[in-house]
């Protein structure tokens with residue numbers, strides 16, 4: 001039964017109803033306000049995420065915006081929002097990929113700029129910082145690209161307009177000076193002088209690695225020529241000293257021998273006259289014995305014979321002593337002769353060593369360029385004759401300059417030695433390795449079929465990259481780029497060297513630590 005019996009109840013009920021209406025109106029107002037805020041937020045998000053290269057997505061987003069304005073109920077847009085979310089995800093993935101390729105492009109453009117001849121040292125340093133420093137890695141890609149563009153602009157200005165007091169010609173001169181430094185340094189590497197001259201040449205080589213200016217280069221060149229002259233003069237003096245000593249010793253020996261021969265002839269003459277006198281004494285004794293009638297008659301004759309014999313004995317003793325002296329002199333001469341023989345053999349060995357050294361690179365102990373020329377010519381002739389596959393490869397250490405810059409030239413030298421040894425160990429007995437220039441090697445692989453040469457060259461690249469270099473507790477990874485080519489058709493050695501060099505250039509530009517065939 002209803003309780004609407006009293007007026008009080010009706011009033012109470014009315015009040016409750018009014019209260020509920022007020023609450024409902026508040027809630028409706030609040031929800032409309034919230035829906036407006038939500039719509040505005042979604043609308044702004046859509047505007048912010050509107051992208052220009054995806055038309056379908058842009059169209060969808062605009063449509064949602066329009067519907068947001070007309071629709072009261074936001075929940076009806078949920079399916080469309082879900083669709084857009086999927087599209088945005090896809091778009092994000094595409095953006096990530098584009099970012100990666102942009103980064104790669106950025107690195108390549110940076111490397112291209114780095115290889116531009118004549119860049120001033122400061123610009124090179126800035127470029128290296130931009131490409132490799134950890135701080136640069138934290139920068140956004142746009143920021144990095146803008147920085148790279150600025151460096152390109154600086155390089156263009158420096159190379160085309162006179163600025164900083166340096167004209168494009170000055171910069172080309174600097175590049176030429178650097179080339180001359182590297183050639184002089186290479187020539188010094190091939191010299192092998194001992195002692196002070198050798199030490200001073202090593203010192204000049206280190207100074208050449210520090211990119212000196214034209215004046216210093218000239219001074220270093222003159223100093224080198226002076227040292228080479230000194231070194232050659234010293235070597236010549238040493239040879240002359242040895243030869244004149246040998247000459248003197250030989251003429252002393254010859255004089256001694258001459259005297260010995262004279263003495264031995266004199267001794268022989270004396271001995272034969274001694275023998276004759278002895279025979280005459282014996283004859284005379286026999287005659288006296290035969291003719292004598294009595295012992296008394298014999299006595300004076302025999303005593304004369306005894307005096308003669310005593311004199312003969314004394315002279316014989318003297319002769320024996322002289323013979324003994326002669327024997328000693330001959331023995332001495334023989335020893336002297338043996339010593340001279342040993343000295344000459346030693347000198348011959350040293351000359352042989354020098355000859356071998358002329359073909360070796362003193363730093364890395366692999367063959368030098370002169371040896372390469374000889375061997376290349378030989379292998380080329382064999383290839384023309386037998387037509388077995390003949391491969392030539394150029395190997396260059398990557399970013400070697402930064403090893404020198406970061407750790408010093410002594411560490412750079414050590415790296416060169418270890419890399420040369422490692423490459424050598426990867427080769428077969430019949431292969432050949434030579435240091436071609438600064439941090440560049442050439443290897444010759446005669447009679448190497450496709451599988452052999454691929455495996456071998458990849459093994460060289462891979463083994464070097466796994467060498468456990470460690471400096472100042474920092475692990476240092478060294479890699480090499482390789483350009484390789486086969487002799488074919490009417491090739492000559494220069495053409496194949498050029499092809500391998502181009503392939504090496506491509507290996508460098510395709511990211512280094514690569515083997516490229518041409």
Ligand SMILES: Nc1nc2c(ncn2[C@@H]2O[C@H](COP(=O)(O)OP(=O)(O)OP(=O)(O)O)[C@@H](O)[C@H]2O)c(=O)[nH]1
Pocket residue numbers: 185189209363396397398399400401402404408409410411412413416437438439508512
């Ligand atoms: N320590 C040392 N450094 C050498 C020697 N010969 C040449 N160099 C240095 O090797 C460096 C070669 O540098 P770049 O030609 O710029 O080449 P990179 O830095 O290796 O760069 P990429 O070849 O492009 O990877 C130069 O800095 C030379 O001074 C040497 O006998 N000892």
